Amino acid sequence: MQLDLIRRLSIPGDTKVVLCVMDGLGGLPGPRARTELEEARTDNLDRLAEQGVLGQTLPVGYGITPGSGPGHMALFGYDPLSFDIGRGVLEATGIDFALGPNDLAARGNLCTVDADGRITDRRAGRVATAVTAQIAERLSAIALPGVELFVRPVREHRFVLVLRGEGLSSALTETDPQKEGVPTLPCTATAQDGEATARRVNDFIAHARALLSDRETANAVTLRGWAKRPTLPQMPELWKLRAAAVTVYPMYRGLARLVGMDALPGGDDIQSEFATVRAHWDDYDFFFVHFKGTDSAGEDGDFRRKSAAIAEFDAALSDLLTLRPNVLVVTGDHSTPATMAAHSWHPVPLVLWGDHVRTDESHVFSEVECSRGGLGTFPACEVLPIAFAHAGRLAKYGA
Amino acid sequence: MQLDLIRRLSIPGDTKVVLCVMDGLGGLPGPRARTELEEARTDNLDRLAEQGVLGQTLPVGYGITPGSGPGHMALFGYDPLSFDIGRGVLEATGIDFALGPNDLAARGNLCTVDADGRITDRRAGRVATAVTAQIAERLSAIALPGVELFVRPVREHRFVLVLRGEGLSSALTETDPQKEGVPTLPCTATAQDGEATARRVNDFIAHARALLSDRETANAVTLRGWAKRPTLPQMPELWKLRAAAVTVYPMYRGLARLVGMDALPGGDDIQSEFATVRAHWDDYDFFFVHFKGTDSAGEDGDFRRKSAAIAEFDAALSDLLTLRPNVLVVTGDHSTPATMAAHSWHPVPLVLWGDHVRTDESHVFSEVECSRGGLGTFPACEVLPIAFAHAGRLAKYGA
Numbered sequence: 001m002q003l004d005l006i007r008r009l010s011i012p013g014d015t016k017v018v019l020c021v022m023d024g025l026g027g028l029p030g031p032r033a034r035t036e037l038e039e040a041r042t043d044n045l046d047r048l049a050e051q052g053v054l055g056q057t058l059p060v061g062y063g064i065t066p067g068s069g070p071g072h073m074a075l076f077g078y079d080p081l082s083f084d085i086g087r088g089v090l091e092a093t094g095i096d097f098a099l100g101p102n103d104l105a106a107r108g109n110l111c112t113v114d115a116d117g118r119i120t121d122r123r124a125g126r127v128a129t130a131v132t133a134q135i136a137e138r139l140s141a142i143a144l145p146g147v148e149l150f151v152r153p154v155r156e157h158r159f160v161l162v163l164r165g166e167g168l169s170s171a172l173t174e175t176d177p178q179k180e181g182v183p184t185l186p187c188t189a190t191a192q193d194g195e196a197t198a199r200r201v202n203d204f205i206a207h208a209r210a211l212l213s214d215r216e217t218a219n220a221v222t223l224r225g226w227a228k229r230p231t232l233p234q235m236p237e238l239w240k241l242r243a244a245a246v247t248v249y250p251m252y253r254g255l256a257r258l259v260g261m262d263a264l265p266g267g268d269d270i271q272s273e274f275a276t277v278r279a280h281w282d283d284y285d286f287f288f289v290h291f292k293g294t295d296s297a298g299e300d301g302d303f304r305r306k307s308a309a310i311a312e313f314d315a316a317l318s319d320l321l322t323l324r325p326n327v328l329v330v331t332g333d334h335s336t337p338a339t340m341a342a343h344s345w346h347p348v349p350l351v352l353w354g355d356h357v358r359t360d361e362s363h364v365f366s367e368v369e370c371s372r373g374g375l376g377t378f379p380a381c382e383v384l385p386i387a388f389a390h391a392g393r394l395a396k397y398g399a
Numbered sequence: 400m401q402l403d404l405i406r407r408l409s410i411p412g413d414t415k416v417v418l419c420v421m422d423g424l425g426g427l428p429g430p431r432a433r434t435e436l437e438e439a440r441t442d443n444l445d446r447l448a449e450q451g452v453l454g455q456t457l458p459v460g461y462g463i464t465p466g467s468g469p470g471h472m473a474l475f476g477y478d479p480l481s482f483d484i485g486r487g488v489l490e491a492t493g494i495d496f497a498l499g500p501n502d503l504a505a506r507g508n509l510c511t512v513d514a515d516g517r518i519t520d521r522r523a524g525r526v527a528t529a530v531t532a533q534i535a536e537r538l539s540a541i542a543l544p545g546v547e548l549f550v551r552p553v554r555e556h557r558f559v560l561v562l563r564g565e566g567l568s569s570a571l572t573e574t575d576p577q578k579e580g581v582p583t584l585p586c587t588a589t590a591q592d593g594e595a596t597a598r599r600v601n602d603f604i605a606h607a608r609a610l611l612s613d614r615e616t617a618n619a620v621t622l623r624g625w626a627k628r629p630t631l632p633q634m635p636e637l638w639k640l641r642a643a644a645v646t647v648y649p650m651y652r653g654l655a656r657l658v659g660m661d662a663l664p665g666g667d668d669i670q671s672e673f674a675t676v677r678a679h680w681d682d683y684d685f686f687f688v689h690f691k692g693t694d695s696a697g698e699d700g701d702f703r704r705k706s707a708a709i710a711e712f713d714a715a716l717s718d719l720l721t722l723r724p725n726v727l728v729v730t731g732d733h734s735t736p737a738t739m740a741a742h743s744w745h746p747v748p749l750v751l752w753g754d755h756v757r758t759d760e761s762h763v764f765s766e767v768e769c770s771r772g773g774l775g776t777f778p779a780c781e782v783l784p785i786a787f788a789h790a791g792r793l794a795k796y797g798a
Contacts (some may be wrong), residue, residue, distance in 0.1 A: 028757050035757075060796050061400050062777060063784030064408070067797035080797065081404070087798035107798075225798055337755070343795055345788040346757050347775075368759050368773065377775030 001385040003233050005397070006077065012240045015326040015355070015391040018277070018287045019383070021075060021252075022313055023068070024295030024336025026056075026348045026367060030303040036294075036338055037349060038366045039303075040310035044317040045330060045351060045365035052328075052353030054362045054373025057380040059334050065345045071333030072255045074380035076288075078232065085258065086170065086227020091160045093254030095152055099229040104168040104197065107225040108151070108159040109176065110135060110218040117183045117209075117220075122176065124218035126156040135159075135218060142207040144200050154250065161204070161223060169194040172201060174224035184222050234260030239388060241285035246273045252290040261288060270316040281323055285393075289320075298336030299343075306338045327354035327391045329383060330365075347377055356390050400784040402632050404796075405476070411639045414725040414754070414790040417676070417686045418782070420474060420651075421712055422467070423694030423735025425747045425766060429702040435693075435737055436748065437765045438702075439709035443716040444729060444750060444764035451727075451752030453761045453772025456779035458733050464744045470732030471654045473779035475687070477631065484657065485569065485626020490559045493653030494551055498628040503567040503596065506624040507550070507558040508575065509534060509617040516582045516608075516619075521575065523617035525555045534558075534617060541606040543599050553649060560603070560622060568593040571600060573623035583621050633659030638787065640684035645672045651689040660687060669715040680722055684792075688719075697735030698742075705737045726753035726790045728782060729764075746776055755789050 027035040059066040059074045060081065069090055070080030088105030099105060110132060112121040132153040139151040139159075148164040171194030175185045187201040205221060212219040235243045237260070245256030246266045253263040264280055266273045270291050277287050293309030320328070331350035334343050349370035360374030371377070375386070388394050426434040458465040458473045459480065468489055469479030487504030498504060509531060511520040531552040538550040538558075547563040570593030574584045586600040604620060611618040634642045636659070644655030645665045652662040663679055665672045669690050676686050692708030719727070730749035733742050748769035759773030770776070774785070787793055 026757075028755065056775070061404075061784070062781035063400060063786075063788035063793055064404075065788065065793065065795045067795050070797035081401070084797065090798065337757075340755060344755065345785075345793070346755075367757060371759060371773040371775065372771050377777070 001077070001382060003077070003238060006238050006385065009394045009397060010239045010388070011393055011395050013285070013391065013393050015393060016281070016285060016323075017327045017387050017391045018289065018320065018325045018329070019075065019387065020289045020291065020328070020330045021072070022291045022294045022310065022330065022332050024298045024334060024343065025332025026335025026337070026344070026346050027298070027306065028337035028339045028346070030339055035367050036298070036303055036306040037310055039307040040314065042310060042314040042365055044314045044321065046363060048328065048330065048351045048353040049365040049369065050363045051359065052351050052357050053360050053375055054365070054370040055350045055352070055375025056347035056367070056370045056373070056377050057331060057350050057383060058347055058377065059380045063345050065343050066334040067343070068251060068333060069255060071380070072252060075331070075333055075383055076235065076256070076259050077238070077381055077384040078259070079381050083230065083232060085230055085255065087225025088160070088227040089229055089258070090251050090254050091154060091158070091225070092162055093257050094250030094252070095154055095160060095254070097150070097152060097160060097162060099162070100164065101229065102164055102166060102168065104163045104170055104226060104228055106161045106223040108161045109222045110157040110159065111184070111220050111222055112217040113183070113220040119177065119180045119182060119184060119220075121217070122180055122222070123157045127218045129153055129155055131218065132157060132159055135212065138211055139208050142204060142211070144203055147200055149204070157218065163197070163200060167196065169197045170226040170228050172198055172226045175205065176222035176224050184220060187223065230258070232259050235286070236260050239286070239393065241393070242283065243286040243288070244280060244284040245288045245290070246276045247290035248273065249290070249292050256288055266290075270313055271319070274316055274319045277320060278323060294332070295336045298338050299341060301338050301341030303338035325354060327352070327387050329387050331383065347371070348380070350375065350383065352386065352390065354390055355392070400476070400781065402637060405637050405784065408793045408796060409638045409787070410792055410794050412684070412790065412792050414792060415680070415684060416726045416786050416790045417688065417719065417724045417728070418474065418786065419688045419690065419727070419729045420471070421690045421693045421709065421729065421731050423697045423733060423742065424731025425734025425736070425743070425745050426697070426705065427736035427738045427745070429738055434766050435697070435702060435705040436709055438706040439713065441709060441713040441764055443713045443720065445762060447727065447729065447750045447752040448764040448768065449762045450758065451750050451756050452759050452774055453764070453769040454749045454751070454774025455746035455766070455769045455772070455776050456730060456749050456782060457746055457776065458779040462744050464742050465733040466742070467650060467732060468654060470779070471651060474730070474732055474782055475634065475655070475658050476637070476780055476783040477658070478780050482629065482631060484629055484654065486624025487559070487626040488628055488657070489650050489653050490553060490557070490624070491561060491653070492656050493649030493651070494553055494559060496549070496551060496559060496561060498561065499563065500628065501563055501565060501567065503562045503569055503625060503627055505560045505622040507560045508621045509556040509558065510583070510619050510621055511616040512583070512619040518576065518579045518581060518583065520616070521579055521621070522556045526617045528552055528554055530617065531556060531558055534611065537610055538607055541603060541610070543602055546599055548603070556617065562596070562599060566595065568596045569625040569627050571597055571625045574604065575621035575623050583619060586622065629657070631658050634685070635659050638685070638792065640792070641682065642685040642687070643679060643683040644687045644689070645675045646689035647672065648689070648691050655687055665689070669712055670718070673715055673718045676719060677722060693731070694735050697737050698740060700737050700740030702737035724753060726751070726786050728786050730782065746770070747779070749774070749782065751786065751789065753789055754791070
């Protein structure tokens with residue numbers, strides 16, 4: 001739905017909508033010709049499927065494999081082809097770094113290089129977050145003329161670099177060669193207005209290399225996902241509600257904040273996340289709950305662990321259901337089949353449960369049942385309009 | 400998918416994709432309440448359905464009956480409402496006539512008229528191609544002031560007329576009245592800039608009538624499908640691959656050439672077409688194979704012959720399958736139900752088979768199974784994005 005139509009039709013109310021995103025939910029048939037979801041024990045999800053209605057979503061479009069950013073933007077109601085969020089912004093927002101209008105953010109990785117400057121480990125052995133924090137503090141001392149500079153640890157080898165200054169441009173290349181045995185790449189401008197910024201970035205990289213030359217590992221940096229903060233229509237204004245995000249991982253919290261959700265502490269697991277929802281049940285109309293376990297296992301190519309993560313989510317769902325949300329949607333931001341060990345373009349299973357649902361004849365939550373579910377195959381950016389319609393939060397269009 | 404997004408996400412590779420188009424594949428229930436496809440023996444296609452995933456495509460849109468041009472443009476990935484190819488251009492390209500920017504092409508038919516100029520046979524008894532070639536040579540001698548002129552035989556009664564000159568316009572009416580017992584129609588301009596061209600065309604028609612007045616049959620012409628050469632993004636550049644077309648009929652070859660495919664000799668039947676694919680297997684990443692038999696039979700209202708054509712294609716498919724393409728798509732460019740003896744708007748059955756396919760529970764390739772297949776109902780211009788995604792030829796969108 002177009003955002004201006006949402007703004008026009010949305011109405012306040014006291015109904016509650018919960019969107020649970022099982023990251024990378026969709027799968028492919030594995031060893032026993034069943035998908036991860038089919039293999040998992042999912043009593044709660046199957047009951048939702050029986051009482052609710054199924055469908056499958058296209059996060060970005062046919063054949064397009066979404067990154068996490070576009071996948072979530074779509075679920076939040078924003079066409080990801082129109083609203084492109086850079087990785088640097090996602091990472092910065094995810095660690096509570098308040099980006100200003102003159103800030104340029106990048107996702108950084110610590111890597112290990114040999115005496116000749118060739119990368120021997122792109123992730124520096126996934127160095128401990130505490131070590132990355134110490135290194136980030138050292139790198140923060142680098143002085144660049146005319147630019148303020150922030151280096152903040154994220155998790156393991158990952159950090160965020162923010163340059164603050166007038167006229168900084170995101171028209172820059174990435175410095176990670178995406179392979180080992182070669183040096184890191186210089187940063188170059190992809191448009192004329194990026195040239196001055198590229199020089200600053202290369203200065204930073206050289207200073208960092210010099211500062212870290214006493215280290216055997218985690219002694220260099222790569223930088224990518226150059227981006228400035230986008231201006232996005234905010235969910236509370238669009239939908240006339242209070243929205244909260246409950247996530248364990250920072251990036252998803254960051255994305256939710258960009259569209260105007262409050263970020264609540266997620267704890268360490270899905271049980272804690274649902275406990276957070278319970279604790280704040282009266283404070284919000286809409287909860288986005290992010291579950292990472294499915295995607296991590298899928299990316300690792302671990303079919304059984306992904307299946308177990310689905311079952312873990314399903315068991316935890318009992319707690320959420322006692323809150324009796326008016327509308328509950330469970331879906332994913334994209335597929336991550338364990339057999340591919342990567343994100344994929346396959347449509348994503350979805351179940352919608354709650355008030356005014358027109359049930360279909362499905363009794364099981366699975367890819368194949370969702371592909372013939374009552375909601376059909378539809379763009380993921382229509383998930384929220386459908387959910388809020390069921391919650392009585394969209395007025396009639398036309399007389 | 401938007402073409403600029405394809406250009407951005409497509410990646411080279413060594414995978415092979417084959418798109419088989421059974422022209423006019425979709426049907427309607429016939430005498431025994433089964434469609435042509437359900438009636439045919441299709442062991443290979445049914446196995447593909449079992450191992451692959453089904454869906455149904457909309458070539459142009461809901462309720463729209465496509466001509467061959469739009470039907471194929473969609474399958475090649477171009478929204479046929481944005482990229483309109485005139486029939487004259489198709490015919491000219493199909494006989495290897497290299498159209499220049501100042502060329503105006505029309506599809507011509509030889510017809511037979513009586514002494515009063517009334518059409519007695521719109522196709523001149525489907526006169527032999529060799530006779531049409533002689534007639535075309537005579538017509539090529541016609542001189543029009545300020546315009547160069549080419550008349551080239553196609554097949555049977557069909558020919559191509561190309562006018563070459565400054566300022567020629569395609570804003571012209573067709574001269575075929577589409578029925579017999581009436582004279583051919585004069586060509587008139589549909590916009591002001593077509594008036595001078597219409598006069599040239601009517602001069603040509605009058606000269607042709609005079610030149611052929613010694614003949615009892617095939618003694619007049621009708622002209623339609625006025626068109627100039629469009630500028631189309633080319634498949635090799637869009638998709639970073641080498642693409643080949645294997646067809647028996649010239650028009651489909653012509654269309655494939657317009658989007659940058661190499662036209663390979665198709666021979667006379669589907670067995671020869673697959674032999675051509677085999678002979679060039681190492682030279683291309685993508686093969687478009689066109690099968691005409693289904694449409695010809697459908698247009699003739701011959702239910703049994705259409706069913707037999709499907710079975711013939713199915714049997715020939717064994718040869719192609721031994722090449723083990725990474726991705727194989729079998730579909731049609733539109734429906735041509737034998738009960739209607741015409742193209743129709745009904746969605747078109749599709750099976751996708753190969754790497755990374757998420758199977759549905761279908762075991763049979765039929766209209767009804769395709770309508771509830773795992774891919775759902777989707778625009779035909781998304782067929783190639785989906786196929787190339789499965790072949791690993793589309794990178795992730797966003798971080």
